[in-house]
Amino acid sequence: MSADPDTDELLAVENLAVRLPGPDGPVPVLEDVSLSVRRGEIVGIAGESGSGKSMTARTLLDLLPTGAEVSGTLRFDGAELDHRDRKAMHAVRGHGIAMVFQDPTAAMHPMLSVGRQLTEHMRVHLGLTRTQAKARAVELLEQVRLPDPEGALRSYPHQFSGGQLQRIAIASALAARPRLLIADEPTTALDVTVQAGILGVLDSLRSDFDLSVLFITHDLGVLASLASHTCVFQHGRVVESAPTADLLRSPEHPYTRALLAARTDPAEVP
Amino acid sequence: MTTVDTGARRRPRVPPFVRYLARRLAIAVGLLLGSTLVGFLLVQAVPGDPVAANLSDEALGDPQAVAAFEERWGLDEPLPVQYLTYLANLVQGDFGMSQHTGRPVLEDLLDHVPATLEIAVPAFVLSVLLGIAIGMFAALRHGKAADQAVRVGSLLGLSTPPFWMSLLVLYLFFFVLGLSPGGGRLSPEFSPPPAVTGLYPVDALLAGEPMVAWDAVQHAALPVLVLTLITTATLVRFVRSALLEVLRKDYITAAHAKGLPARTVRYRHLLRAGLVQIMTMAGLTFASMLAGTVLIESVFAWPGVGNYAYASASALDRPAILGVTVFVAAAYILINLVVDLLYGLADPRIRLS
Ligand SMILES: Nc1ncnc2c1ncn2[C@@H]1O[C@H](COP(=O)(O)OP(=O)(O)OP(=O)(O)O)[C@@H](O)[C@H]1O
Ligand SMILES: [Mg+2]
Numbered sequence: 001m002s003a004d005p006d007t008d009e010l011l012a013v014e015n016l017a018v019r020l021p022g023p024d025g026p027v028p029v030l031e032d033v034s035l036s037v038r039r040g041e042i043v044g045i046a047g048e049s050g051s052g053k054s055m056t057a058r059t060l061l062d063l064l065p066t067g068a069e070v071s072g073t074l075r076f077d078g079a080e081l082d083h084r085d086r087k088a089m090h091a092v093r094g095h096g097i098a099m100v101f102q103d104p105t106a107a108m109h110p111m112l113s114v115g116r117q118l119t120e121h122m123r124v125h126l127g128l129t130r131t132q133a134k135a136r137a138v139e140l141l142e143q144v145r146l147p148d149p150e151g152a153l154r155s156y157p158h159q160f161s162g163g164q165l166q167r168i169a170i171a172s173a174l175a176a177r178p179r180l181l182i183a184d185e186p187t188t189a190l191d192v193t194v195q196a197g198i199l200g201v202l203d204s205l206r207s208d209f210d211l212s213v214l215f216i217t218h219d220l221g222v223l224a225s226l227a228s229h230t231c232v233f234q235h236g237r238v239v240e241s242a243p244t245a246d247l248l249r250s251p252e253h254p255y256t257r258a259l260l261a262a263r264t265d266p267a268e269v270p
Numbered sequence: 271m272t273t274v275d276t277g278a279r280r281r282p283r284v285p286p287f288v289r290y291l292a293r294r295l296a297i298a299v300g301l302l303l304g305s306t307l308v309g310f311l312l313v314q315a316v317p318g319d320p321v322a323a324n325l326s327d328e329a330l331g332d333p334q335a336v337a338a339f340e341e342r343w344g345l346d347e348p349l350p351v352q353y354l355t356y357l358a359n360l361v362q363g364d365f366g367m368s369q370h371t372g373r374p375v376l377e378d379l380l381d382h383v384p385a386t387l388e389i390a391v392p393a394f395v396l397s398v399l400l401g402i403a404i405g406m407f408a409a410l411r412h413g414k415a416a417d418q419a420v421r422v423g424s425l426l427g428l429s430t431p432p433f434w435m436s437l438l439v440l441y442l443f444f445f446v447l448g449l450s451p452g453g454g455r456l457s458p459e460f461s462p463p464p465a466v467t468g469l470y471p472v473d474a475l476l477a478g479e480p481m482v483a484w485d486a487v488q489h490a491a492l493p494v495l496v497l498t499l500i501t502t503a504t505l506v507r508f509v510r511s512a513l514l515e516v517l518r519k520d521y522i523t524a525a526h527a528k529g530l531p532a533r534t535v536r537y538r539h540l541l542r543a544g545l546v547q548i549m550t551m552a553g554l555t556f557a558s559m560l561a562g563t564v565l566i567e568s569v570f571a572w573p574g575v576g577n578y579a580y581a582s583a584s585a586l587d588r589p590a591i592l593g594v595t596v597f598v599a600a601a602y603i604l605i606n607l608v609v610d611l612l613y614g615l616a617d618p619r620i621r622l623s
Contacts, residue, residue, distance in 0.1 A: 058523075061526075061527050063523050063526060063527055066412070066413075090529050090531065091529065092529070093526065093527055093528065093529030094527065094528040094529030094530075095529055098527070098528070099524075099527045101520055101523075101524055101527075103520060106519065106520035106521065107520045107521055107523075107524040108521055108524070109521045109525070109539055109542070109543065110521075110543070110617075110618075110619060111542055111543060111546075111616065111617055111618060111619075112538070112539070112542065113618075120528070120530060120534070120538075121528035121529055121530055124529065124530060124531065124534075125529060156618035156619070156622065158618070158619045158622075158623065159622065159623075172528070176528070176529065
């Protein structure tokens, strides 16, 4: 890793605040959130349910509900991320920053084939032909270790299990060669062996393709061997941000300690 | 892919979609049969003596003619046998004689159904296109001024009685603007073209008479307009709420997150998902149009199914009432079958499992 933080930095979020329209006026969901991700780095976001993890991810890609008020600075790949610049946002979405959604079953269109959903954004962003896109889709499905990739392209989402869909969703997120992957609790719905497989895939992608990952989870332990840096969220704020090893060894914030204590399997905490 | 592999190992001999269709077809036949029974039982409640109602005074004086009539319709038999006789005649295309027109009911239907189709088909096509376009326009601007305007407009269209709207339209285009030739299917100076399809504009063109075709189109324009306005209002509301529901789904957000052009998300993802529900509603709408729109037809003196049904009911004409009932039921059931077929084609969850 280079020592110069400026050239190394891929994503920087500074003083981000988000308010969503509520029945009695705007409701703050994020306040003063700052974090950064370097190239080829996996950063973890941990926090309880409702702490604003998914909202942070959605804000980056301008996927907030209409009427949301956003303030703060977002920088991606050396340039300001301006949500009002629709053309630039279209290029960033999928190609610069890609996202794996929390619920893989809900995030796949039930009536479009897996092949179509894996290739449509490839063709938009990379300008591939149908055949080239299909070949790349098969490669990606092999990378996430889905058996029979050719058959999978012709199938529809309802023909797969949740774990299989999660792998397909990861393949789809990687399809347009993004530089940052936001993975929103990609392993929560999976059993332990499948979970380990997915984490392995993400880590090898990081080292092979210099991919950066923002890994969202409510389970601090998952981040131990995966993320170099971890941010802990509570009530829409970052309450602790530190290298993962330090954070797990000597958590400073009482909330982080509570999260660690709540872990059911102490063997996974170093 | 565990699930797919399992499917391949225990491959059913009949493709699932064929089984799905066969089941739908069986249900349709059952429903059709049931609707004839219900119709038959209902007309039993129609007051009057069917023999007196169906035979001329002259024939009534002739005991042989009366006996022949009773025999043909099994009127001296118990009700279940009468029903079976009716059914047997029906499958041979014999709907009985209409009392108020003095012609076979089937012939009457073959005259009136094309008249209804002549206004229902264009109105259906127009209102589905407009309904989808306006409903989608509103859904994509949820809560904004344009959305509110569409909601108010469609509510206005829905709450205006068809009869009243017909009169307004007739007044405006006929009396004020003088753009319409008035009621009926053709101006008196023209005679109907030789029947091929029963649709005057089509038949007139087939007969090489463009003037007659143009006159028929002008006559159809106003009833089509009213029917389109009313149906569009219904469809707009339905399309809007169906698409708003789809817009809330994660997979739409996910499609945006992939950086797809807004048009692609709109047509390939959003509309595709909403279309299944919209098709169901459109099918119901078309069926109700075929049942005839009595109030519109009567204002425009349009000799369609609705007018025939109204005349039959006023005359307590049992065979005609029953004939219209069976036709309308058959139309509903057939359209439902088509919708089920399209449903299966559109949704892989039905097609493949
Ligand atoms: N459409 C919305 N309008 C208003 N508030 C919302 C909306 N969606 C979410 N919120 C609120 O925003 C806050 C943050 O939600 P978010 O989805 O980011 O939580 P999370 O950390 O991802 O939780 P989980 O672990 O359950 O996924 C929550 O308090 C939630 O109630
Ligand atoms: Mg979440």
